[in-house]
Amino acid sequence: MNPDFQIKKPKDLAKINSNDLGELLWWSYQFGITPEKLLTLINKLGNSSEKIKQELGL
Numbered sequence: 001m002n003p004d005f006q007i008k009k010p011k012d013l014a015k016i017n018s019n020d021l022g023e024l025l026w027w028s029y030q031f032g033i034t035p036e037k038l039l040t041l042i043n044k045l046g047n048s049s050e051k052i053k054q055e056l057g058l
Helices: 021-031 035-045 049-056
Strands: none
Touching: 021 035, 021 049, 035 049
């Protein structure tokens, strides 16, 4: 299995690294949304995990 496709916990929990598929999958799971939805929110709000949480009402 290619390690690029494994879910992995981010090193920096304050920022979402949308260039790392493993981290993107981890954040998607944490927020309960699809990676596509998460990318849409990142494009709208930036990569702050706190801003994304607030937008999702978490």
